[in-house]
Amino acid sequence: MKRPHESVIVQITGIVMVPFIQLFALYVIFHGHYGPGGGFQGGALLGVSFILTRLFLGQEASSKRFPSKLAAVFACTGLLIYFLTGLIPLFNGGNFLDYAHLPIPGMHAAELRYYGIMFVEIGVALGVFGTIVLLYDNLAGENW
C-alpha cells in the first residue's frame, strides 16, 4: 500500500474511525482493573488503529504522521517500563516485581500495588503497540 486508497469514502471513514479506536484502546488499558481488558488487548487496539492509517493513507503519508522508528522506540520503552517497575522495588528493600516497595510517598501497600499494576499494564500496552506496527511495516516490505 504505497499510495493512498482511491476511494474518498474509505479515506473519510478511516479518518473518522481512528480517533475512536484509539480512545477505546485507552479505555481498555485503564479499565483493566475493573473489567475485561488490560495491556495486551489495549496495545493491540492501538497498533491496529495505526495500521488502519497505513492502509487508507498510504505508507508515505502515514509514515510522516507516525514513523516506524517511533514504533521501535515505543516497543523498547514499554519493555523498559516493565523492567524498571520490577527492578526499582529490588533496590528499595523488596523482591523483584514487588510493587509494595515502589518509592512513592504517601501511599499504603495495596494502593502501591494498584499503581504498580497500572505501570506494568502501560508498559505491556506500549510494547505490544510498537511491536505490532513494526511487524506490519516490515512484513509490508516498504522502505522506511
Next chain:
Amino acid sequence: MRWLGIAVLGSFFALMLFASTGLPDRGDPDAPASTHVSPFYIENTMEDTDTPNVVTSVVADYRGYDTLGETVVIFTAGLACVLILRKKGVL
C-alpha cells in the same frame, strides 16, 4: 496410508473422549485446580492490591514474572522480524 492416518486420528479422538470423562466438572469447587491457590487469590485480592478484577491482579501482580516473559516473547518476535526483513540502510 490414508486409511492408516484416519484410523490413528480416530483412535486418538476416542482416547481423548474417554479421558475427558475423568475430568472434573466445569466450576467444580472440589476440583484440584480450585483448591490449591485460587481461593487465596480470590479472598486476598482486595486487601493486597485494591483491584476488583482478580484476573488483572493475578496476571500483573501475583504472576508478574509470567507476563514479563510474554512481553519479552512478543518483543523478541518483532525484533527478529525487523532483523530479518528490514531494508538495508535503515535503523
